[in-house]
Amino acid sequence: MQNTELFFNSGNFRVVQFADIQEQYRVNPNTLRLMNAVLDAAKPDFVVLTGDQVKGYALDLFTDTRRRTNEVIKTICEPMTSRGIPFTATFGNHDSQCGISNAEQFEMYKALPGFVWNEGPGQGDEGTFCLSVEDKILIYIFDTHAKDGAGGFGALHKNQVEWYRSTRDAFESKYGKVLPSFAFQHIPTPEYFEVLKQVGRFSRGGVRAYGNFSNQWYKLDPHNVNSIRDFMGESPATSKINSGEVEAFLEKGEMRALIAGHNHNDSFLAEYKGMYLGFTQSCGFSAYGPGLLRGARYIDIKPSGEFKTGTYTFAELIGDITDKKLTYTLYEMAPVSIEGTKTFFREAGIVLGAAGAAIGGALLMKKRK
Numbered sequence: 001m002q003n004t005e006l007f008f009n010s011g012n013f014r015v016v017q018f019a020d021i022q023e024q025y026r027v028n029p030n031t032l033r034l035m036n037a038v039l040d041a042a043k044p045d046f047v048v049l050t051g052d053q054v055k056g057y058a059l060d061l062f063t064d065t066r067r068r069t070n071e072v073i074k075t076i077c078e079p080m081t082s083r084g085i086p087f088t089a090t091f092g093n094h095d096s097q098c099g100i101s102n103a104e105q106f107e108m109y110k111a112l113p114g115f116v117w118n119e120g121p122g123q124g125d126e127g128t129f130c131l132s133v134e135d136k137i138l139i140y141i142f143d144t145h146a147k148d149g150a151g152g153f154g155a156l157h158k159n160q161v162e163w164y165r166s167t168r169d170a171f172e173s174k175y176g177k178v179l180p181s182f183a184f185q186h187i188p189t190p191e192y193f194e195v196l197k198q199v200g201r202f203s204r205g206g207v208r209a210y211g212n213f214s215n216q217w218y219k220l221d222p223h224n225v226n227s228i229r230d231f232m233g234e235s236p237a238t239s240k241i242n243s244g245e246v247e248a249f250l251e252k253g254e255m256r257a258l259i260a261g262h263n264h265n266d267s268f269l270a271e272y273k274g275m276y277l278g279f280t281q282s283c284g285f286s287a288y289g290p291g292l293l294r295g296a297r298y299i300d301i302k303p304s305g306e307f308k309t310g311t312y313t314f315a316e317l318i319g320d321i322t323d324k325k326l327t328y329t330l331y332e333m334a335p336v337s338i339e340g341t342k343t344f345f346r347e348a349g350i351v352l353g354a355a356g357a358a359i360g361g362a363l364l365m366k367k368r369k
């Protein structure tokens, strides 16, 4: 049973999504400045945190871990708790890397004022549940787990997809129709590649695909974006297996949009078979990200399920960075993912190998002379 009711405000329900806050014990003040500025500008009815709130691999979390993790959670939720804005959260692939399980972190969120949650499929999936707004629209929150067991990033488990179907169908039986729905989660699904445009390796703005598609390059399809502000700075890093989640969403046509985080440099919404697949860029300054385009997404939802969405960015709301400039610059230079790191070293190896061969060849020629 949902612990708190959610309501439309003059016929509109405004959700703000913060993705990949990814903060450590010493929370970067710029992350909080951005979150506070977004909430002041957007005045949302509800906030969704879509995972990787905690930078579980941060060195400063490995001492007194439980208390420090709790401190991070409290600090990054303060923009909502101090304003009395109801909010919810699920998990990403980094939260539990500090050694505190998602289940235990979920209890830390539940202890905060305004945290909204519900029971889900259970079986260790505290971050999976469905929230109703006046029983007119449904907001699904999914925990995509960290890994898929096949070498890719995480995806829904079979029981979560079944739980989604039974939840959808229970509302349908109760109201005689399916309710317009929205889904938020951390990791995107393989279908995200289908809304992009495949391009040649040297095409300007093309990004090398991750996982099963790694010998292909993609960019946004200019005919299938939500706004000219949309951008894609890195490949969707999806699971290698397909959980069947999106296929299930398409069965009855009530799912309006699935919006993920995880890829800090991506922010767009594209149509897929009558629904939308989207990304929200990161808003945290203690991990890699899209520079001053770090930001958040708002989604304005009507009781009919009609919606519109857009983003707020640090550049527009605040301007330039005034402190921690060096740390910030270093993060901008860091490879974006493990896959990016591998590509970086592979390509650096090719360059170094070619340079070595050229030098060796030149020396040999000189010796022969």
Ligand SMILES: [Fe+2]
Pocket: 052, 092, 093, 094, 186, 262, 263
């Ligand atoms: Fe992530």
